[in-house]
Amino acid sequence: MMPEISLNILDVAENSVRADAKLIEITVAICTKEDTLTVLIKDDGCGMSVQQLEQVQDPFFTTRTTRKVGLGVPFLKQAAEMTGGGFEITSEAGKGTKVESVFRLSHIDRMPLGDMSETIYTLVVFNEHTHFRYTYSYDERVFTLDTREMREIVGEDVSFSQREVSLFIKDYLVENKKEVDDENGGKI
Amino acid sequence: MKSLDELKAIREKVQGTIGMRYEGPEQTRVVIGMATCGIAAGARPILAAVAQMVQEEHLANVNVSQTGCIGLCQYEPILEVMEPGKDKVTYVNMTPEKALEVMRMHVKGGQIVRKYTVGTTQK
Numbered sequence: 366m367m368p369e370i371s372l373n374i375l376d377v378a379e380n381s382v383r384a385d386a387k388l389i390e391i392t393v394a395i396c397t398k399e400d401t402l403t404v405l406i407k408d409d410g411c412g413m414s415v416q417q418l419e420q421v422q423d424p425f426f427t428t429r430t431t432r433k434v435g436l437g438v439p440f441l442k443q444a445a446e447m448t449g450g451g452f453e454i455t456s457e458a459g460k461g462t463k464v465e466s467v468f469r470l471s472h473i474d475r476m477p478l479g480d481m482s483e484t485i486y487t488l489v490v491f492n493e494h495t496h497f498r499y500t501y502s503y504d505e506r507v508f509t510l511d512t513r514e515m516r517e518i519v520g521e522d523v524s525f526s527q528r529e530v531s532l533f534i535k536d537y538l539v540e541n542k543k544e545v546d547d548e549n550g551g552k553i
Numbered sequence: 554m555k556s557l558d559e560l561k562a563i564r565e566k567v568q569g570t571i572g573m574r575y576e577g578p579e580q581t582r583v584v585i586g587m588a589t590c591g592i593a594a595g596a597r598p599i600l601a602a603v604a605q606m607v608q609e610e611h612l613a614n615v616n617v618s619q620t621g622c623i624g625l626c627q628y629e630p631i632l633e634v635m636e637p638g639k640d641k642v643t644y645v646n647m648t649p650e651k652a653l654e655v656m657r658m659h660v661k662g663g664q665i666v667r668k669y670t671v672g673t674t675q676k
Binding site: 436484520526527528531533540544 | 560563566568587592604
């Protein structure tokens, strides 16, 4: 098991990167009224066949050849389901994949969201050729980071791993999340 | 809210310095395993710490990247150092502190940190 939801998100989003997605959309939505924390990871990558889609939820399936187990998707599924939440994965070959998990916010077994900012930072800076759109919402408050907008500003010739740019991305994620959290009940 | 406007100013500032980063045969590659096994064992903060050091110390000849499962899941987090013309060195059971030690001693100083390598750990 992963100790934080944000690590599950990183792991499953890495699958999208490997599926050659051009755009990966990650949404974390906290809704206190409905007592839910919803995580959505959607990509326009190579997708999966009906057969693969069934297999991917089975821990003893992987596309990898170095070992016999693939735990990324099953971990996320288990983490959501043990809070009484739900899990759904839909995919179409050639079109992309969507993974949605709902956690019951107040459930004792819901693991902490963890360091979402570091997860997004890692994805954005180490996969520069993939675009990301990240939306974090907590009840009414929302903030978004879209690497297409960032790319437009910095241009094609400046790397996200360039020190100043990298620091900006880190601060943008941390400060805006904190602001959204502080408006509400604080960190989830 | 922090806005993207700041990024415009950063763009102006760094424009002159770009082109410093190059990928060539003289580069040392530092690779961190970021599959499920690596992530679960704590690879994410290691990658962040190593990348931060490379940026802060302007180590232009070091390239940090991530990879999938290396096949030694029980030894994750794993960090590999590939220097041009030398054998790959695999460091296992890493923490951010140990990884930074490897960066200082090996990547910058040229001394392999034997106590953390896979050969030492397996014995």
